Amino acid sequence: MTTPNETTEILNRPLSREMLARDITRLAYVAKDGTxxxxxxxxxxxxxxxVMCTALNAPKLAHLxxxxxxxxxxxxxxxxPKILLIRGHAELDVTDGIPDEYLEMNSTYQMTPEQRVEWEAGVRxxxxxxxxxxxxxPTWAKLIDFETTLPSAVEELIQQQAERQASDS
Incomplete structure (x- = not known):
């Protein structure tokens, strides 16, 4: 587990900032049936x-x-691959209208100004x-770039490999 300071340090790294500027995350949660x-x-x-935004009737809300x-x-x-893993707890905030974050998170999609106006009208x-x-x-974070940081299981295997090679010498 990472401490709050370690989590902040990881999230402030240049590569993490680059990852946090992307459009899509994969949200994992546990459903009511435990799956x-x-x-x-x-x-x-x-x-x-x-911040992620969803419909008032989205099934994931009951689970969260x-x-x-x-x-x-x-x-x-x-x-x-570059991978940023984050853990935390979801807080749900019901809003009137469209949250600014929803409009902002969709601003990177390539649309003409006319398409953007049409899209926003449809959203509203x-x-x-x-x-x-x-x-x-975030309460925990790990950044994996496969150059300076690796998954912990791979780090362990590399260490074991080095130990075997050292004992074979």
């Missing part, structure tokens, strides 16, 4: 929290109310009753 769920969702980072523990994965599609019509902000304050 895991993992859904891709748009997000924004405000410097201390990850019952068990707010979540894990997030933000990663790249290149080799070697669809979610006219409001949305729910899912707010996660």
């Amino acid at each position: 895991p769920r993992n859904v891709p969702v748009g997000f924004s980072w405000n410097g201390t929290e990850i 109310r019952q068990n707010p523990a979540v894990a997030l994965t933000i990663d790249t599609e290149v080799h070697p 019509s669809l979610y006219h009753e409001g949305m729910v902000r899912i707010v996660v304050t």
Whole structure:
């Protein structure tokens, strides 16, 4: 586990900041029946929290109310992959109208100004009753770049390999 200071240090690294500027995270949570769920969702980072927005009737909300523990994965599609893993607890904030974060998190999609106006009008019509902000304050983080940081199991195997090679010498 990381301490709050270690978590902050990890999230402030340049690569983490780059990852936190991406569009999509994978939100993992536990459903009411005890089985895991993992859904891709748009997000924004405000410097201390990850904010995701969803419909008032989204099934994940009932699960998050019952068990707010979540894990997030933000990663790249290149080799070697860059992966930011985050854990925390979801707080649900019901809003009137469309949260600013929802409009901001979708601003990186390539749209013409006309498409953007049409998209925003559609969003406002669809979610006219409001949305729910899912707010996660990170309590744990790990950054894996496969160059300077590795998954802990791989680090352990490399250490064992080095020990074997040293004993064979």
